[in-house]
Amino acid sequence: MIEKMKFLSITGPKSDIDRVVNEYLSKYEIHLENALAELKSVQDLTPYIQINPYKEDLKLTENFKKLLPEDTNATDKKLSIEDSVNLVRDLDKNLNAINQERAEYEAQRSRYQELYEKIEPFMGLEYDISTILQFKHLKFRFGKIPKEYYNKLKSYIYNDMESVFYRCHSDDQYVWGIYFCVREHVSRVDAAFASMHFERLFLPDAYEGTPMEAHTKLADELKGTNQKIAACDKKIQDQISDRSEDILAAYNRLSAQSENFDVRKLAACTNSKHETFYILCGWMTEKESSAFQKEIADDPNLFCFLEDDNSTLLVQPPTKLKNPKIFKPFEMFVKMYGLPGYNEMDPTIFVALTYSFIFGCMFGDVGQGLCLVVGGALLYKFKNITLAAIMSLAGIFSTIFGVFYGSFFGFENVIPALWLKPKTAMTTLPFIGTMNTVFVVAIAFGMFLILFTMILHIINAVRTHDVEGTYFDQNSISGLVFYGALTTVVFLYMSGHTLPATAILVVMFVIPLILIMLKEPLTRLVKGRNPAIEGGKGMYFMQSFFELFEVLLSYLSNTLSFVRMGAFAVSHAAMMEVVLMLAGAESGGSPNWIVIVFGNVFVCAMEGLIVGIQVLRLEYYEMFSRFYTGNGREFKPFLKKN
Amino acid sequence: MNGLLSYSGLTTKIRAMESHFLSDADFRNITELGSVLEAVNYLKKFQSYESVFNTVDENELHRASIERMLRQSIYRDFAKIYQFSNISQRKFLDLYFKRYEVIIIKECLNSLFDQRNLTIDLSAFEEFFQKHSHLNVSAMSSSSTLPEFVDAMKGTDYYGTFSKLLETEHPTLFDYEMALDLYYFRDIWKMKDKLYTGQDLKDLTTAYGSKFEMLNLQWIYRSKKYYHMSSADIYALLIPVKYRISNQQITAMVEAENLSTLESLINQCFYARQYKGFSLDNLESMYADIMRHILSSASRNNPYSVITLYSYLHHKEHEVDRLIIALECVRYRIASDKAMNYIKKT
Numbered sequence: 001m002i003e004k005m006k007f008l009s010i011t012g013p014k015s016d017i018d019r020v021v022n023e024y025l026s027k028y029e030i031h032l033e034n035a036l037a038e039l040k041s042v043q044d045l046t047p048y049i050q051i052n053p054y055k056e057d058l059k060l061t062e063n064f065k066k067l068l069p070e071d072t073n074a075t076d077k078k079l080s081i082e083d084s085v086n087l088v089r090d091l092d093k094n095l096n097a098i099n100q101e102r103a104e105y106e107a108q109r110s111r112y113q114e115l116y117e118k119i120e121p122f123m124g125l126e127y128d129i130s131t132i133l134q135f136k137h138l139k140f141r142f143g144k145i146p147k148e149y150y151n152k153l154k155s156y157i158y159n160d161m162e163s164v165f166y167r168c169h170s171d172d173q174y175v176w177g178i179y180f181c182v183r184e185h186v187s188r189v190d191a192a193f194a195s196m197h198f199e200r201l202f203l204p205d206a207y208e209g210t211p212m213e214a215h216t217k218l219a220d221e222l223k224g225t226n227q228k229i230a231a232c233d234k235k236i237q238d239q240i241s242d243r244s245e246d247i248l249a250a251y252n253r254l255s256a257q258s259e260n261f262d263v264r265k266l267a268a269c270t271n272s273k274h275e276t277f278y279i280l281c282g283w284m285t286e287k288e289s290s291a292f293q294k295e296i297a298d299d300p301n302l303f304c305f306l307e308d309d310n311s312t313l314l315v316q317p318p319t320k321l322k323n324p325k326i327f328k329p330f331e332m333f334v335k336m337y338g339l340p341g342y343n344e345m346d347p348t349i350f351v352a353l354t355y356s357f358i359f360g361c362m363f364g365d366v367g368q369g370l371c372l373v374v375g376g377a378l379l380y381k382f383k384n385i386t387l388a389a390i391m392s393l394a395g396i397f398s399t400i401f402g403v404f405y406g407s408f409f410g411f412e413n414v415i416p417a418l419w420l421k422p423k424t425a426m427t428t429l430p431f432i433g434t435m436n437t438v439f440v441v442a443i444a445f446g447m448f449l450i451l452f453t454m455i456l457h458i459i460n461a462v463r464t465h466d467v468e469g470t471y472f473d474q475n476s477i478s479g480l481v482f483y484g485a486l487t488t489v490v491f492l493y494m495s496g497h498t499l500p501a502t503a504i505l506v507v508m509f510v511i512p513l514i515l516i517m518l519k520e521p522l523t524r525l526v527k528g529r530n531p532a533i534e535g536g537k538g539m540y541f542m543q544s545f546f547e548l549f550e551v552l553l554s555y556l557s558n559t560l561s562f563v564r565m566g567a568f569a570v571s572h573a574a575m576m577e578v579v580l581m582l583a584g585a586e587s588g589g590s591p592n593w594i595v596i597v598f599g600n601v602f603v604c605a606m607e608g609l610i611v612g613i614q615v616l617r618l619e620y621y622e623m624f625s626r627f628y629t630g631n632g633r634e635f636k637p638f639l640k641k642n
Numbered sequence: 643m644n645g646l647l648s649y650s651g652l653t654t655k656i657r658a659m660e661s662h663f664l665s666d667a668d669f670r671n672i673t674e675l676g677s678v679l680e681a682v683n684y685l686k687k688f689q690s691y692e693s694v695f696n697t698v699d700e701n702e703l704h705r706a707s708i709e710r711m712l713r714q715s716i717y718r719d720f721a722k723i724y725q726f727s728n729i730s731q732r733k734f735l736d737l738y739f740k741r742y743e744v745i746i747i748k749e750c751l752n753s754l755f756d757q758r759n760l761t762i763d764l765s766a767f768e769e770f771f772q773k774h775s776h777l778n779v780s781a782m783s784s785s786s787t788l789p790e791f792v793d794a795m796k797g798t799d800y801y802g803t804f805s806k807l808l809e810t811e812h813p814t815l816f817d818y819e820m821a822l823d824l825y826y827f828r829d830i831w832k833m834k835d836k837l838y839t840g841q842d843l844k845d846l847t848t849a850y851g852s853k854f855e856m857l858n859l860q861w862i863y864r865s866k867k868y869y870h871m872s873s874a875d876i877y878a879l880l881i882p883v884k885y886r887i888s889n890q891q892i893t894a895m896v897e898a899e900n901l902s903t904l905e906s907l908i909n910q911c912f913y914a915r916q917y918k919g920f921s922l923d924n925l926e927s928m929y930a931d932i933m934r935h936i937l938s939s940a941s942r943n944n945p946y947s948v949i950t951l952y953s954y955l956h957h958k959e960h961e962v963d964r965l966i967i968a969l970e971c972v973r974y975r976i977a978s979d980k981a982m983n984y985i986k987k988t
Contacts, residue, residue: 148828148882155889156877156896195874 002346003635005317006289007307009035009281014048014269016301017278021260021639024302028292029637031318032282035268038315039279048267048278054258057088061251064091067240068247077249081257084250091243095236102232109225115206116218121176122203122211124168129207129214132178139186141193142201144174149196157196163189168211263638283318283635317342320635327352329380329389337620338630343463345456347628352393354449354623355615360397361442362568362611364422365576367409368604369398391608405569409600410576411585422569423577429494438566446562447487449623454480457627467526472519474551475626482512483555517548558622565618568611575603648728649946655726656954659719662690663961666982672968673981678703681972685965691715708969712962717742717770719958723951724774734948737833738955739774740799744826746771747800748819750782754791755815800825820879827854827881838948845940845949851885852913852936856929858883859908862895863925866904873897886912927987930960964988 008030012020036047061084079087119129122142132140145153147170158165163181170176179198181189207214240247263280270277284292289306296302307313319339321331323346330352340346363369376392379385402408406417425437454475461469461476471477485508492499499505515522521532521540533540579599585591624630668688675681682703685691694715720742724735746767771779781794792804803825807813831854834846858880865871865879873896880892891911898904905922914920917932933956941953964985971981 148824149878151882152877152880155884156880156893157874160893160897191872192874195872195878197878 001322001349002340002342002344003320003322004286005283005320005342005635006286007281007283007313007317008289008292009039009279009305009307010302011277011279011305012302014276014278017048017263017267017280018260020280020302021263024292024296025260025263026639028284028288029635029640030282030284031635032263032266032280032638033315034266035279035281038281038313039268044271045268045279046271048264048269050261050264052258052261054085054254054261057085058251058254058258060088060092061247061254064088064240064247065251067237068244069241075245075248075252077245079246079249079253081253084253084257087243087246087250088254091239091247094239098232098235098239102229102236105225105228105232109222109229112218112222112225115204116215116222118201118203119207119211119215119218121169122178123215125166125178125211128209129203129211130205133203133205137183138180139183139189140178140180141190141198142178142203143193143198144176144201145193145196145198147173147175149198150175153193153196157192161189161192163192260639266638282638285320316633318635319632321346321348323348326393329386329393330355332386332390333616333619334630337624337628339632339634340628340630341632344629344632345460345627347456347624350456350623351619355390355619356394356397358565358615358618359394359611360399360401361438362565362615363394363398363572363607364401364405364569365407365409365572366399366402366415368600369395369400369402371395371604372398372608391612394612401569405573407573407576409596410580410603412573412577421573422566423573430496431493436566436570438569439563440566442562442564442566443559444491445565446559446622447483447490449562450558450626451480451484451487453623453626454483460627468519468523471526472515472522474516474554478512478515478519482509482516485509485512486555513548513552516551517544520544561618561622564614568607568614572603572607575607576600579603645944645946648730649950652723652726652731653945653950656723656950659690659722660954660957662688663957664688664965669964669968669985670978670982672965673971673976673978673985675972678708678969678973681969682708690719694718705970705973709966712965713745714767716955716958716962717767720955721770721773723954727951731948731951733837734951736774737830737837738952740826740829743771743775743777743798743800744822746777746779747782747795747822750785750791751815751818751822754785754788799829824879824881827883831883841944842948845944845947846952847885849933849936849940849949849952851883853933854881854883855885855887856913856925856932857881858887858892859895859911859913860925860929862892863901863904863908863922866896866898867901867922924987930988934960960988 010020036045039045121144122129150170153165162185163179165177165179167175167177179189179193208217264278266280266282268279270279293304293306296304319342321334321339323331327349330348333351333355334340334346334348360369372395373392374395376388376390376395379388380392403415404417404419405422406412406415408414412421420437422436422438426434427437427440428434429440457475458470458477458480469476473479485505489499489505524530524532576599579596579602580591582599583591583593583595585596672681672684675684682695682698686695691712694711698711720735720739724732727735768779771777776798778794782791785791785794789808792801792808795801795804800822803821804818807817807821810817830850834843834850838846861880862876865876876896891907895904895907898907901922908914908922909920913928913932917928917935920928937949937953937956941947941950944950967985967988968981971984976984
């Protein structure tokens with residue numbers, strides 16, 4: 001079922017908006033629309049712009065919340081908005097000092113890190129580094145040189161050069177080192193090294209001892225600084241986790257408050273010199289809206305206007321599904337396909353009944369069905385998995401059909417079959433021959449289901465005043481007459497009755513088909529549009545002839561699609577027979593119980609999955625496609641009811 | 643014996659292809675023709691050029707387009723041989739193929755550094771490169787800045803070399819081309835040791851070692867005569883190969899005070915002692931002669947080996963180089979004898 005909706009507009013003095021939101025909108029669910037967009041035709045409306053004062057505090061709280069240990073539980077504690085803000089600001093002030101200290105340490109760490117990385121390639125140098133940096137008469141250059149040029153340097157130039165190169169370290173691309181030369185030669189030596197693509201690196205005079213010593217020392221310093229930073233983090237953590245409950249409560253309050261504040265984004269303001277009013281508009285369910293109106297009747301600062309006729313509005317009302325609790329899980333399947341439009345029928349109950357029924361008849365087993373019922377119910381209760389609830393409901397029908405088929409955990413002779421054994425029961429039909437009874441029943445059931453969905457389609461079409469959908473297309477009255485006649489004739493023929501006169505057959509078959517073929521021009525004719533056929537006539541007839549062909553084919557294939565109901569009933573019995581055979585139970589001896597249990601678990605899981613999917617496919621493809629569009633939008637309350 | 647079995651088909655094919663090379667008499671005939679159009683028509687008589695010139699619009703005989711078509715014929719021959727080779731032979735061809743990649747990359751670099759912003763048309767080679775290389779030719783030719791160009795080469799062997807250069811200050815076209823060449827030479831020198839052993843390795847070492855050292859000699863000579871570069875700069879640009887010329891000899895040549903000292907030093911080196919007629923003026927033609935001699939004699943001595951492949955491809959390219967000269971001579975109406983001189987020098 002789809003809840004009836006009312007469109008209402010609320011208005012009051014501009015400054016009063018927060019009170020209204022806190023007082024009423026948390027009690028009544030309302031789907032707010034953007035007032036400016038809704039009231040396009042009204043002049044002189046402006047957006048309600050005000051900066052959210054809670055944003056900063058909320059951000060602070062969010063940061064605190066992130067620092068809380070992950071296993072912190074949710075809290076029920078309530079804080080007022082003033083307390084929350086004060087708490088957060090105090091905490092921030094307290095932490096500020098620690099944060100500053102931490103930032104200093106971090107700067108120190110990055111300084112050490114830089115020094116550490118710079119000295120690393122020169123660790124091979126066994127000489128006091130600051131002494132080198134103090135050299136007055138000897139020029140020195142730290143740097144790196146690409147490996148291929150280093151080889152050239154070595155083999156051609158180095159021997160005749162007035163320079164000493166000390167190689168410290170090398171990887172697969174570069175050689176690091178220092179070259180020294182006396183002041184007089186420096187420009188020549190520099191030029192030669194530059195030709196060899198020597199890249200200079202500058203070391204600051206901040207090292208003690210040899211590079212090796214400096215390196216170890218820096219590593220220690222880094223470790224120390226990291227520890228200090230960790231200590232700061234610990235302090236912050238302690239402060240915060242002491243008050244974890246308060247922080248969570250403050251966060252809840254602040255985020256709710258900031259969310260409430262954001263109602264302004266959807267509001268509009270009137271534009272007058274004396275007093276400005278806000279306007280909010282949105283949808284409420286019929287029941288709630290009357291309660292809401294009653295409550296605000298005495299409020300002097302709040303006015304509410306109710307729209308009586310939804311058809312004058314620009315937008316389609318949102319859809320809120322309301323179904324008995326037992327059918328609720330099946331709303332998932334409907335939502336997966338698409339929410340029903342506001343004026344459409346809610347197919348949830350239809351899905352719930354057909355899905356469970358078809359599932360049951362494809363998976364008929366008393367024992368496994370009961371397992372599904374119990375297992376699904378438990379999973380739904382403790383883990384809240386919607387699919388488990390569906391399984392549980394479908395399991396009920398499995399159990400019922402299990403009784404009909406006389407199957408208990410695969411044992412076919414423990415309980416008597418109330419109806420038939422799917423694998424062995426046969427029917428002889430004229431023209432076709434002998435086949436499993438379940439197949440015949442499945443197709444017959446499918447035919448009626450198709451007829452039923454056609455009726456649903458016609459009802460939907462009448463509701464939306466869709467002429468083509470009511471009279472002419474393949475799921476309309478024409479389609480119904482054609483398919484209904486076909487069904488009747490098949491039944492009469494199969495049950496050995498004589499067929500009606502040819503004249504009647506022509507009326508029942510040919511006329512609906514011609515109507516379906518000419519659906520477009522007929523619709524245009526009914527609506528009084530000219531011309532009836534757009535474009536070339538020859539082309540049109542050609543095209544609609546082939547389309548008609550496709551329509552006929554789809555009737556056939558959709559009908560045959562229901563055979564799978566019977567097929568899975570048979571396959572379930574066959575698979576369990578294999579399990580029993582493996583367990584050695586079919587010859588009457590004492591069976592291997594382990595094999596029986598695992599076989600049952602395996603078949604139950606696999607068939608459950610396959611059957612579940614196949615039924616869903618039948619629902620979506622054979623049924624929904626006939627009558628359901630699913631183009632609704634969801635009812636999203638601005639605030640959830642507490 | 644191993645070589646005989648695996649190379650017999652390929653060597654026969656290459657012998658057949660070699661028979662289509664142009665003879666000296668053919669070159670003379672070309673130089674005696676009156677116009678480029680006639681020369682192209684003359685070339686159409688040869689099987690190896692017939693297919694490339696067949697589809698040509700005769701108004702389209704611009705210098706660049708002719709050179710492109712001639713290059714196309716090299717690529718066609720390469721593709722033919724590639725098609726005919728087995729996996730181990732293709733390893734050499736893949737290595738050799740880098741040469742063509744280098745050529746095309748240089749062409750792109752040239753147009754990138756060229757202020758005129760000409761976009762180059764590489765579409766003719768695209769199919770060939772798609773088949774044999776990882777280079778994204780269309781992305782390369784459409785990039786308009788250096789970083790974009792280097793980015794287009796991501797995933798290829800050249801990316802490392804180029805991205806290193808991008809980091810340095812103001813790299814010039816010369817830097818890029820030099821880095822590319824050095825990378826290519828080093829790669830070949832290294833890869834040949836990995837791919838080959840025995841006689842194959844010996845032949846390849848002789849061929850490439852001589853080639854690189856001769857190039858080094860030319861380079862030293864040119865940088866001393868024309869560019870007056872400092873010795874350290876010269877060292878930086880030498881191909882790092884040691885084959886027949888020792889480091890001392892190289893150092894002595896680079897440090898030589900004037901050209902006559904250089905000439906006497908060059909005359910003492912292995913190549914001058916081995917091949918008569920060395921002088922500073924004919925280093926280039928000596929280079930061509932020596933390469934031709936080394937490759938032809940090696941491929942004659944070991945016909946069923948990788949050197950035959952190298953020899954064919956080298957000669958083919960050399961022929962195209964000479965054809966380009968010949969066509970230029972025709973274009974500028976240079977007398978046949980003089981033109982033949984230029985051709986011989988190439």
